[in-house]
Amino acid sequence: KIPSKSYQMCYIDECRTIPEACRGDMVCVNQNGGYLCIPRTNPVYRSPYLNPYSNIYPPPPASNYPTATRPLICRFGYQMDENNQCVDIDECAAESHQCNPTQICINTEGGYTCSCTEGYWLLEGQCLDIDECRYGYCQQLCANVPGSYSCTCNPGFTLNDDGRSCQDVNECTSQNPCVQNCVNTYGSFLCRCDPGYELEADGISCSDMDECSFSEFLCQHQCVNEPGAYYCSCPPGYILLDDNRSCQDINECETRNNTCTTQQTCFNIQGGYKCLDPVKCEDPYIQINDNRCMCPAENPGCRDQPFTILYRDMDVVSGRSVPSDIFQMQATTRYPGAYYIFQIKSGNEGREFYMRQTGPISATLVMTRPVKGPRVIQLDLEMITVNTVINFRGSSVIRLRIYVSQYSF
Numbered sequence: 001k002i003p004s005k006s007y008q009m010c011y012i013d014e015c016r017t018i019p020e021a022c023r024g025d026m027v028c029v030n031q032n033g034g035y036l037c038i039p040r041t042n043p044v045y046r047s048p049y050l051n052p053y054s055n056i057y058p059p060p061p062a063s064n065y066p067t068a069t070r071p072l073i074c075r076f077g078y079q080m081d082e083n084n085q086c087v088d089i090d091e092c093a094a095e096s097h098q099c100n101p102t103q104i105c106i107n108t109e110g111g112y113t114c115s116c117t118e119g120y121w122l123l124e125g126q127c128l129d130i131d132e133c134r135y136g137y138c139q140q141l142c143a144n145v146p147g148s149y150s151c152t153c154n155p156g157f158t159l160n161d162d163g164r165s166c167q168d169v170n171e172c173t174s175q176n177p178c179v180q181n182c183v184n185t186y187g188s189f190l191c192r193c194d195p196g197y198e199l200e201a202d203g204i205s206c207s208d209m210d211e212c213s214f215s216e217f218l219c220q221h222q223c224v225n226e227p228g229a230y231y232c233s234c235p236p237g238y239i240l241l242d243d244n245r246s247c248q249d250i251n252e253c254e255t256r257n258n259t260c261t262t263q264q265t266c267f268n269i270q271g272g273y274k275c276l277d278p279v280k281c282e283d284p285y286i287q288i289n290d291n292r293c294m295c296p297a298e299n300p301g302c303r304d305q306p307f308t309i310l311y312r313d314m315d316v317v318s319g320r321s322v323p324s325d326i327f328q329m330q331a332t333t334r335y336p337g338a339y340y341i342f343q344i345k346s347g348n349e350g351r352e353f354y355m356r357q358t359g360p361i362s363a364t365l366v367m368t369r370p371v372k373g374p375r376v377i378q379l380d381l382e383m384i385t386v387n388t389v390i391n392f393r394g395s396s397v398i399r400l401r402i403y404v405s406q407y408s409f
Helices: none
Strands: 026-031 034-039 079-081 087-090 102-109 111-115 120-123 126-127 142-145 146-151 157-159 166-169 180-186 187-192 197-199 206-208 222-226 230-235 239-240 247-249 265-269 272-276 286-289 292-294 308-316 326-328 338-346 353-361 364-365 377-387 392-404
Touching: 247 353, 265 308, 308 326, 326 377, 326 392, 338 353, 364 377
Parallel strands: 308 392
Antiparallel strands: 026 034, 079 087, 102 111, 120 126, 142 146, 157 166, 180 187, 197 206, 222 230, 239 247, 265 272, 286 292, 292 308, 326 364, 338 377, 353 364, 377 392
């Protein structure tokens, strides 16, 4: 007689013990002695329950052996509630997850995922800060901070509402630091000064520009500086021309703006005038007309004196360029056999003039040295007449008064 033995069957749930027993869109279904991977869309799949008595295959024929009942079980990630329903296990709330301390747990249906917060990325199981500044998130300046970044702008710009782009600040309207004129530029500003002013070293203030110090040729006479400008002035006896720099003599004799009496003759000179008294001939000379005196030949006192003295007046500017021809003298009558000699008889002690004979009967007075005024020079220009045929020698004099003005114009 064979002794009887009792056997106990052990069920292994491969779907729970084998990690990722089925991959992709397949679901693991435990079977007696094994498991199946079937598509989730298969009608025999009833999520989230796994019924071991599902009719995947046709039921075996009825036997005379007794069968044991199996309780319903939930798949991995689910648990049975009091209503015998499979509900999701929140591993994150239960702190049963395996996420790294630098990660955050996100519960999913039947499981969970480990992720990083915004501004971090997952690298080898660790959440590392993302350096957003490397990717040009900011238009100008970027400062990386843990999990984020901060955009700032260069001086002269302000951050827009998007927190990334920068906009130029118009300093001329917001604060206008310039003393006179402000010109806005991209990211900055420039200060400009009004005509007649120059920008100081601080780039903001303006100071008066002394135009008169630039050149001595701005004005013919005198340059007068004033805030932001300058003007030219002329000495008394002159008026300023339309070019606003040149001076022109006022002819007081024509405008009758003089103090000469009716007996005097008004003689205009550069920058003024002279009131000339009538010519008075000294003995033994007698007056022929207003400006000529004659010494009669029959008068014994006239033997060694010039036959006539002619009075003439002229003016020259101070510092006139030399050599310069300033006066011409010539004989009014030419006699047969006569020749003429011209010379400066008196008044040329400084050797500033000489007579250059330009023809048989004429000569020119030449200024050889610059003469500074104001000054009055009187020269006696003598013309000597020599006639060898009748053995005659005589002379005539022009008494020339030269008024040298104070200025060179």
